[in-house]
Amino acid sequence: MSHDSILTVGKSTVQMGAYNDRIYLMSLAAEDGPEIVDELISMAVTEDLSKIFAKVPKSQVLPFLSCGFEKEAQVPGMFSSDDGVFLSFYRYMWRKEQSDRQELDRVISVAESKKGKGNSSTLSSSLLMRRLGTEDAHALAQLYGQTFKTYPFPITDPDFICQEMRDGVRFMGVYKGDSLVGAASAEVAADGNSAEMTDFAVNPDYRKAGIAGTLLRSLEDDCSKSGIKCFFTIARACSYGINSLFSKGDYEFSGRLLNNTNISGSLESMNVWYKVL
Numbered sequence: 001m002s003h004d005s006i007l008t009v010g011k012s013t014v015q016m017g018a019y020n021d022r023i024y025l026m027s028l029a030a031e032d033g034p035e036i037v038d039e040l041i042s043m044a045v046t047e048d049l050s051k052i053f054a055k056v057p058k059s060q061v062l063p064f065l066s067c068g069f070e071k072e073a074q075v076p077g078m079f080s081s082d083d084g085v086f087l088s089f090y091r092y093m094w095r096k097e098q099s100d101r102q103e104l105d106r107v108i109s110v111a112e113s114k115k116g117k118g119n120s121s122t123l124s125s126s127l128l129m130r131r132l133g134t135e136d137a138h139a140l141a142q143l144y145g146q147t148f149k150t151y152p153f154p155i156t157d158p159d160f161i162c163q164e165m166r167d168g169v170r171f172m173g174v175y176k177g178d179s180l181v182g183a184a185s186a187e188v189a190a191d192g193n194s195a196e197m198t199d200f201a202v203n204p205d206y207r208k209a210g211i212a213g214t215l216l217r218s219l220e221d222d223c224s225k226s227g228i229k230c231f232f233t234i235a236r237a238c239s240y241g242i243n244s245l246f247s248k249g250d251y252e253f254s255g256r257l258l259n260n261t262n263i264s265g266s267l268e269s270m271n272v273w274y275k276v277l
Contacts, residue, residue: 025054034063073255073272111243119213132171147201182211194230
C-alpha cells in the first residue's frame with residue numbers, strides 16, 4: 001500500500017489516506033479556521049477514513065471541540081504565542097478501543113520512574129556522530145527500512161529524505177566505519193519556535209551503546225542554538241526504550257493519541273512528550 005498523500009486544504013497542510021486510515025491536519029492556517037473542521041469531516045466521510053487527527057494552536061480548538069473532536073495532548077509553547085493541542089475525531093468506535101491499555105500505562109510508569117536521570121552522552125571512540133546530509137540519504141533509508149516494518153511517512157525512500165532535508169529537517173547520525181548504526185531527526189516548525197524529535201532508529205547490535213541519548217542531546221543543542229524553545233515527540237506508546245529516553249531527558253508526558261499511526265506493521269497508539277527550555 002502506498003503512503004498517504006500530503007495535500008493543501010485552503011492554505012493548511014493535510015496528510016490523508018488509507019495507509020494510516022486517517023486525515024492528519026499537520027499545519028492549520030489561521031484563515032482556514034472554523035470552516036476547515038466541516039471540510040475535514042466531509043473528506044473523512046467521502047474517503048471512509050476512521051480518524052481525523054489535528055495539531056492546532058490552543059486558541060483555535062473550540063470549533064473542533066464543538067464538532068466532536070477530543071483533546072488528547074497539549075504542548076506548552078509549541079507556537080510562538082500559543083500552546084499546541086492534539087485533537088482527534090473518531091468516526092468509528094473501534095478506532096478508540098484500547099485492548100493494551102494496562103501495558104501502555106505500565107510503559108508510562110516505568111518511564112516516569114526514570115524522570116530526569118539523564119541519558120548517557122558519550123559514545124565509544126569507534127563511533128562517530130555528525131549532522132547528516134543528502135549524501136547520507138541512502139544509508140538513512142536503509143537503516144529505517146531495517147528498523148520499521150511500516151512507518152507513517154515514506155522514510156525508506158531516499159528521495160523523500162532528501163526533500164525533508166531541503167525543507168529544513170535536521171538529521172543526526174552515528175557511524176561505525178562506513179555503516180550508519182543510529183539516526184534521528186528534528187523537524188523544525190515553520191515559525192522556528194518548536195521542533196519535533198522523531199525518526200529515532202538504532203541498529204539492534206548497538207542498542208546499549210548510548211546512541212539514542214546522544215542523538216537526542218545533540219539535536220537539542222543544535223536546535224537551541226537556533227533559538228528553538230519547545231521540543232516535543234510523538235513516540236510509540238508500546239516502547240519502553242523510547243518513552244524512557246524522553247523521560248530521562250526531562251520531557252513531560254502530555255497524553256496518548258489512540259490507535260494513531262501505522263508503524264511497525266499495524267496501527268499503534270502514540271505518546272506525546274514535551275520539554276520547554
